[in-house]
Amino acid sequence: MPRQTERLPLASPTPGVARHLMVHRYGAPGGRPKVYIQASLHADEWPGLMAIHHLLPLLDAADAAGEIQGEIIVVPYANPLGMDARYGGGIVGRYAYDGSGNYNRDWADLAPLIAQRLNGPLSGEAEADVERVRGAIRAAVADLPSRTPMMELRRTLMGLSADADHVLDLHCDGEAELHLYANEARRETAMGLAEDLGIEVALLEEEAGGGAFDTAPVELWWRLKEHDVPGAERLPVACFGATVELRGKGDVSDELGARDAAGLLRFLARVGATTPAAADRAGPAPAATPVGYRLDAVDTLNAPVAGLACYLKPLGATVQAGEVVAVVIDPAAEPGAARTEVTTQQTGRLFAFNEHRLVQPGDRIAKVAGREPLSYRKLGALLED
CATH class of the missing domain: 2.40.50.100 (RNA polymerase II/Efflux pump adaptor protein, barrel-sandwich hybrid domain)
Known part of the structure; x- marks a missing residue:
């Protein structure tokens, strides 16, 4: 089905100012696998904006060719609050002006909220249990507080992403090579993503800490057993999340954006969100040898x-x-x-x-x-x- 584009309104911080999130949806709602991609949660990091600028035409072409198999959600800019945070001519969108800190820290630990909503033991049938947990995820996110603009933004982004199969959060470092952060529990997927993007440095952790955005929908899958949910110990880790660092802040160009978009399209085909023909259009992956580092x-x-x-x-x-x-x-x-x-x-x-x-x-x-x-x-x- 054709791309669906929404403008999700956000709370106004002051009279005369309106904010919204732009959300592009491909495929059938509820289709699997569901892949969520966003850029610039740290609003002073812009290579992801360029990557998505080049990704959207690729996805439009794949959609027109009938190559979308799952559901793909793309949020070109995840943080209009931070993008508006200027001081002395510079954008300082890594930290919130309201005192709530780093935009990519302290995202909600969903596990205790989900445990309350499961209301009984899991069945032991992995596929059925995963869908049951995902229903509880959606209910838990819908009940998150939204009394401030920051809280509302967090609830909105989690509502779009928390029940996904794959979550990609596009960032960058100060000056850097391509690299990524992911969990050791999904090493194979992480290394596949690295291969598709030409990343040679894959940083893998067993427990990241800090409450980063991409860990919230991942860690809940093993944290449920810490909240006395019978059968939770048999749940698979049904979400892969990664923070993808697209080089440094100054690495913004059409050439690099097109290269990164092609890598993202290859990954979408790898995980079955598009057909292999879409990846063929993206071309071969760069000659790189990914290495996993603790x-x-x-x-x-x-x-x-x-x-x-x-x-x-x-x-x-x-x-x-x-x-x-x-x-x-x-x-x-x-x-x-x-x-x-x-x-x-x-x-x-x-x-x-x-x-x-x-x-x-x-x-x-x-x-x-x-x-x-x-x-x-x-x-x-x-x-x-």
């Missing part, structure tokens, strides 16, 4: 002093534990004492930089993915400890 084996390098960050290695470089990756230059110090070296604890791949060059003590300035877990990493703390 999230607790990622070294985050922090600035020890204030100054100018100067990187001594390029993105993608292999570095050794103890190697100097960057220096921070204090412009007020005497030249002989102005350079403070920053070393890595990990042997692995240097895949991300801070886009800002004037840094403060404690600022994260680089990330290195390696093989050996690091003792300072904490389970469930993302990369923020």
